[in-house]
Amino acid sequence: MSEDAPAALSGVDETAVRTALIEWYEGDHRDYPWRRTEDPYEILVSEVMSQQTQLDRVVDAWEAFIDRWPTVADLAAADRADVVGFWTSHSLGYNNRAKYLHEAAEQVLTEYDGEFPRDPDELSELMGVGPYTANAVASFAFNNGDAVVDTNVKRVLHRAFDVDDDDDEFERAARELMPEGQSRVWNNAIMELGGVACEKTPSCDAARCPWRGVCHAYETGDFTAPDVPTQPEFEGSRRQMRGRVVSALKDDRELALDDLGPKVRVDYVPDGEYGREWLRGLLADLADDGLVSVDERDGDTVARLRK
Incomplete structure (x- = not known):
C-alpha cells in the first residue's frame, strides 16, 4: 500500500481485491x-x-x-x-x-x-x-489512463471500503486500487461492478459481486451511497425547447420565426409570453453555442442550422 492510500484501505488485501474483480469482469460482462x-x-x-x-x-x-x-x-x-x-x-x-x-x-x-x-x-x-x-x-x-472516478465508482468505493464521501478521497482510493498498466480492464471492470451489482438498489448475490467478502456495506447492511446531483426536470424545460428548435430546423433547414414557433410550442403566439421574443432568446442561446445562424431578411428573422 502506498503512503498516499486512504485510511479506508488499511488492512485490505489489494492483490486479492484486484484479482477478484478482474476475474469477475472477464468471466461475464455486458457486451457493448x-x-x-x-x-x-x-x-x-x-x-x-x-x-x-x-x-x-x-x-x-x-x-x-x-x-x-x-x-x-x-x-x-x-x-x-x-x-x-x-x-x-x-x-x-x-x-x-x-x-x-x-x-x-x-x-x-x-x-x-x-x-x-x-x-x-x-x-x-x-x-x-x-x-x-x-x-x-x-x-x-x-490502456494509458488513470483510474476513472464516476458516480458508479464512487458508490462502489464508498460501500465496499467505507471511503469518505469526498472527491479527493475517492481519487486516492481509485488510484491505489488500480493495478499499474491495466487501466483498460480495471476501469471497465469497476464501472461494470457499479452498473450491474452495486446499483442504487444493490444486487450483490444475484450479480455474484466479487467483493462481498470484504464489503463494508454487505457486512453491515448499510447500503447508503454518496449524494448524486439530481437532473432538472426535462419536460417543458428550456433544454427541451432548444432541442425542438434544432429538430425543426433539421427537417426544414431554414424557417422564419412565425413558422418555427408552432413547431417548438403548440401555444406559440407571436406577441404572447411564448412568442417572438421568447423564441429569439432560444435562438440567441443556440447561436452562442454555434448551433444555429440567425439572419434578418426582408423584415423577417430567419434561422437555420449552422454548417
Missing part, C-alpha cells in the same frame, strides 16, 4: 460494441453519447453514427448541421455535444495528422473533451 474495439474514435463517440444517458439506450445510436461516419475523417468532413440533426433525432441530450464532437474530429485531422493523442492531458485539448472523457479514451483505446 465499443468494448470490442480499441479505436479511439469509436470509443470517444461512445463516451460522448453515454454522458447522462443509459448505455443500453446508446447502442442503436452509436451503431447508426459509426455506420454513417465510420472514421474520424468522415466525421470531420460531414456537414455539422447533419451531425447535430442526427443527435437530436436520436434524443442524445445536449446538442452542443454533437457540435463539439464534430470540432474534435476536425482537430484530430488538422492538429494531429489524423492520429488521436494517447494520453489524458493531450486528449483534454480536444473540443468538448473534459478530464473524465479524456481519461476514459486513454484507458479504453490505449
Whole structure:
C-alpha cells in the first residue's frame, strides 16, 4: 500500500481485491460494441453519447453514427448541421455535444495528422473533451489512463471500503486500487461492478459481486451511497425547447420565426409570453453555442442550422 492510500484501505488485501474483480469482469460482462474495439474514435463517440444517458439506450445510436461516419475523417468532413440533426433525432441530450464532437474530429485531422493523442492531458485539448472523457479514451483505446472516478465508482468505493464521501478521497482510493498498466480492464471492470451489482438498489448475490467478502456495506447492511446531483426536470424545460428548435430546423433547414414557433410550442403566439421574443432568446442561446445562424431578411428573422 502506498503512503498516499486512504485510511479506508488499511488492512485490505489489494492483490486479492484486484484479482477478484478482474476475474469477475472477464468471466461475464455486458457486451457493448465499443468494448470490442480499441479505436479511439469509436470509443470517444461512445463516451460522448453515454454522458447522462443509459448505455443500453446508446447502442442503436452509436451503431447508426459509426455506420454513417465510420472514421474520424468522415466525421470531420460531414456537414455539422447533419451531425447535430442526427443527435437530436436520436434524443442524445445536449446538442452542443454533437457540435463539439464534430470540432474534435476536425482537430484530430488538422492538429494531429489524423492520429488521436494517447494520453489524458493531450486528449483534454480536444473540443468538448473534459478530464473524465479524456481519461476514459486513454484507458479504453490505449490502456494509458488513470483510474476513472464516476458516480458508479464512487458508490462502489464508498460501500465496499467505507471511503469518505469526498472527491479527493475517492481519487486516492481509485488510484491505489488500480493495478499499474491495466487501466483498460480495471476501469471497465469497476464501472461494470457499479452498473450491474452495486446499483442504487444493490444486487450483490444475484450479480455474484466479487467483493462481498470484504464489503463494508454487505457486512453491515448499510447500503447508503454518496449524494448524486439530481437532473432538472426535462419536460417543458428550456433544454427541451432548444432541442425542438434544432429538430425543426433539421427537417426544414431554414424557417422564419412565425413558422418555427408552432413547431417548438403548440401555444406559440407571436406577441404572447411564448412568442417572438421568447423564441429569439432560444435562438440567441443556440447561436452562442454555434448551433444555429440567425439572419434578418426582408423584415423577417430567419434561422437555420449552422454548417
